[in-house]
Amino acid sequence: MQHEKKIKKFNMASCSRTQVISLYRMLMKESKKFPSYNYRTYALRRVKDGFRENINVDNPKTLDMLLNQARENLAIIKRQVSIGQMYSSQRTVVERDHHL
16 A cells, blocks of 8 residues: 555656646747747746746645646746737847847
8 A cells, every 4th residue: 555655656746747847848948939038038037936946846736736827827928929929129239149
């Protein structure tokens, strides 16, 4: 009985780990699509910081809540990226190519 609990916990943890990594990659990939440098760097920083803050969460209910929140954020980022791509904006000094 004890062994079955460990296996179940391990399977749940590995499944959650795979979901978390997949979601992290999707958030990073989508955040890189922001046309605006400021939005892009902010989104990338927030994704990294958010995942770093919660790296030690092992409570299944909390993990589930955080995963749902990340999925909602992914949907928001996708919408904002598509809206941002509708309007052209001037590139910032940081983004410009400098030929010396």
